[in-house]
Amino acid sequence: MKRFVEGTARGQSTLFPECLEDWIGEDNPVRVIDVFVDELDLAELGFDGVAPEVTGRPAYHPSVLLKLYIYGYLNRVQSSRRLEREAGRNVEAMWLTGRLVPDHKTIADFRKDNGGAIRQVCARFIALCRVMGLLTDPSVAIDGSKFKAVNNRDKNFTRAKMERRMAQIEESVARYLQQLDTADRHEPSEALQSKTNRLKDKIAKLREQMQNLGELRAQMLAAPDQQISLTDPDSRSMATSGRGSGVVGYNVQVAVETKHHLIITHEVTNVGTDRSQLSTMAKAAKATLGVESLDAVADRGYFSSEEILACEDAGITVTLPKPMTSGIIAKGRFGKQDFRYVAEQDVYICPAGESLPYRYTNEEHGMLLRRYWTNACQGCAIKQTCTSGKERRITRWEHEHVLEAVQRRLDEHPEKMRQRRETVEHPFGTIKARMGATHFLMKTLPRVASEMALHVLAYNMTRAMSIMGVRPLMAAIRV
Known part of the structure; x- marks a missing residue:
C-alpha cells in the first residue's frame, strides 16, 4: 500500500543536539565566513568599535555584525530587519553570531558607518584569492x-521630464478652466456648485504643483548635469x-x-x-x-x-x-x-x-x-x-x-x-x-558602493567555494 512520508507529531518529545556545533556540518559555507572574518585585522581595515569603550553599555564586536552581513548577502537577505529576524530563528546565524540578536538599528548603522572598511574587506578577499592561485590568468x-x-522615476527630473510635466499640468488647468466656464452657463444648483468647488480645488492643487516644479526647475538647471533626484540625490x-x-x-x-x-x-x-x-x-x-x-x-x-x-x-x-x-x-x-x-x-x-x-x-x-x-x-x-x-x-x-x-x-x-x-x-x-x-x-x-562591495564579496566567496570546496578554502584562509 502506498503511503506519504510522515513527519513527527508536534507534541512528541525529542532530544535535540546539546550544542549548536552539532547542527552545522563540516562543509557548511558559514564556516568559511567564520574563518575568513576571524583572520581579518578589523582595526587595520578601519572598523569602528574594535576596542570596547570603558563606559556605557557593552557594544557588539564588529566581527559579529560583519559575519551576519556576509551571511545575509550570501543568502539573499540584505535588509537589516530581516537579518534581525534571522539572527533569532536561523540555526546557522545563531552559530555564526554566538546566539547574539542585534536589533535592526544596530545592524543598519554598522553597514552605514563602516562603508570604507567593508570595501577593504572585499578587496582583501580578492587578494586572498590571488595568494591561493585563483587569479593566474592575466585576462x-x-x-x-x-x-x-x-x-522612484517620478522623483527624478531632467530638463525633458520637467518640460513634459509642466506641459501636462498646463493642459489640465486649461481643461478644468474650460469646464468651469461651461458650468457658469448653466442654472445654479447644489450639484453644479459641488462640481465647481471640486474643479477649483483641482486647479489650486495643480497650480501649487506648478509652483513646486518651478522651484525644482531652478535647482535642476543649477546642477552640473541638469538633473536632480529627490530621494537619492546621487542617483541618475x-x-x-x-x-x-x-x-x-x-x-x-x-x-x-x-x-x-x-x-x-x-x-x-x-x-x-x-x-x-x-x-x-x-x-x-x-x-x-x-x-x-x-x-x-x-x-x-x-x-x-x-x-x-x-x-x-x-x-x-x-x-x-x-x-x-x-x-x-x-x-x-x-x-x-x-x-x-x-x-x-x-x-x-x-x-x-x-x-x-x-x-x-x-x-x-x-x-x-x-x-x-x-x-x-x-x-x-x-x-x-x-x-x-x-x-x-x-x-x-x-x-x-x-x-x-x-x-x-x-x-x-x-x-x-x-x-x-x-x-x-x-x-x-x-x-x-x-x-x-x-x-x-x-x-x-558612498553607501551604495559599500552595499555593492558586500554583493561582490558574497559572489566571489560563492565562486571560491564552488571552485575549491569549503574545507580546502578554509585551510587556505588559515595559512
Whole structure:
C-alpha cells in the first residue's frame, strides 16, 4: 500500500543536539565566513568599535555584525530587519553570531558607518584569492550594468521630464478652466456648485504643483548635469538596452577574470555611459593582479580613442569592436574601413585604386588629426558610391595605429566577444537575482558602493567555494 512520508507529531518529545556545533556540518559555507572574518585585522581595515569603550553599555564586536552581513548577502537577505529576524530563528546565524540578536538599528548603522572598511574587506578577499592561485590568468572582461536606486522615476527630473510635466499640468488647468466656464452657463444648483468647488480645488492643487516644479526647475538647471533626484540625490536617470526604457540608479563597472570568473575589481558610478571607464577599470584590474601586462576585452560601449591609448601606454592590450556611428554606410557608400593605409608612403588607397596623399594637420578637441584627399575624384567612375562632395576626404588620428591594432586583434579573434559575454554577464545576472527587484537599499553613492562591495564579496566567496570546496578554502584562509 502506498503511503506519504510522515513527519513527527508536534507534541512528541525529542532530544535535540546539546550544542549548536552539532547542527552545522563540516562543509557548511558559514564556516568559511567564520574563518575568513576571524583572520581579518578589523582595526587595520578601519572598523569602528574594535576596542570596547570603558563606559556605557557593552557594544557588539564588529566581527559579529560583519559575519551576519556576509551571511545575509550570501543568502539573499540584505535588509537589516530581516537579518534581525534571522539572527533569532536561523540555526546557522545563531552559530555564526554566538546566539547574539542585534536589533535592526544596530545592524543598519554598522553597514552605514563602516562603508570604507567593508570595501577593504572585499578587496582583501580578492587578494586572498590571488595568494591561493585563483587569479593566474592575466585576462579580464570589462562591462557595466545599470542597477536601480531607491529613487522612484517620478522623483527624478531632467530638463525633458520637467518640460513634459509642466506641459501636462498646463493642459489640465486649461481643461478644468474650460469646464468651469461651461458650468457658469448653466442654472445654479447644489450639484453644479459641488462640481465647481471640486474643479477649483483641482486647479489650486495643480497650480501649487506648478509652483513646486518651478522651484525644482531652478535647482535642476543649477546642477552640473541638469538633473536632480529627490530621494537619492546621487542617483541618475540612465538609458538601458531596451528601446524607450530607462532606470534611475547607478552604473556598476566590473572587471571579471576570464578563467574562474571572479570579480577582480568593481566601481559604482552615476555616469550613465561606459565610454570613459575603460582605462580606469583596466588599470585597477592590472594593479590588483600584480602583472606586467594585461589582456582586456570589452563591448563597443567602451570604445574611446583616448581610453584605448591610455590602456596601450599602461601595458594593457584591449580588444573591443568599434561602433559604426557614421550614416555613410547606410546610404550605400564606402566607409573608412574600405580605404587602405600605406604607412611607408603615408597615403590612403581608395576602392578605385587612387592614392590619397597627406595634405595638412589640425587639432580638434585636443587631438591631432591628419587630412588626406585626392583631386582625381571628379573623373572617378564610382564617385557616386563614395562621396557626394567635390572629393572624398579621410581623417587619420596621430595614434590611429593603436586603433588599427585593436581592430586586427578583433578580426583575428572574433571569439573574444563570445568569451566576454560568457565571462562578465553571468556575475551581473547572479548579483541582480540575489538583490531582487529593488536592487540597492541604501542612498548616496558612498553607501551604495559599500552595499555593492558586500554583493561582490558574497559572489566571489560563492565562486571560491564552488571552485575549491569549503574545507580546502578554509585551510587556505588559515595559512
